[in-house]
Amino acid sequence: MRLIMIFVWLPVVMANGQHGNPSSVVVESLGQWLEQARKGMAGFRPDTCKNIIEVEITDLGEEYYACSYRVDGPGMIRISDTEWIFLVPSSSHDNPEVGDITLAMDQKKRFYMNEGNICGGIIHFQTHDRFELTKSRQFFKYFVSDTNSVRWVRE
Secondary structure (H helix, E strand, O other), X not given: OHHHHHXXXXXXXXXXXXXXXXXXXXXXXXXXXXXXXXHXXXXXXXXXXXXXXXXXXXXXXXXXXXXXXXXOOOEEEEOOOOOEEEEEEEXXXXXXXXXOEEEEEEOXXXXXXXXXXXXXXXXXXXXXXXXXXXXXXXXXXXXXXXXXXXXXXXX
16 A cells, blocks of 8 residues: 555656646647747847846856856847857746746747746756856757756757
């Protein structure tokens, strides 16, 4: 009996996570949010963006290294004059029907999604790999959400 309870309880806890309740996400609402966000992002011009997301590096030598971007609302990561990423997050705290999701668009208008945990309207994307970020595709390949290591998915 005790073993059965563990197998029933564990998946419920893992599915619900610490903050959100995935069962409260409404597929239609998520789809509408994604469609509206994509339409709004399509006209984005990097020269007009006021929220530039800066890199934060923690380097303790051999002991620890992290390269992180703190996203607290719509904003842009400028990689170079020709490479950039525009990000728009939605938090399950503010929008439970949509859930925790960050939609990103690169300079070629390619869209990527990340369902990492957003808490207090903030999500960090980080990597522990040491390299110079020179291409947007590197960001989507190497950076994950810092609380639950969710990877980016190209739409």
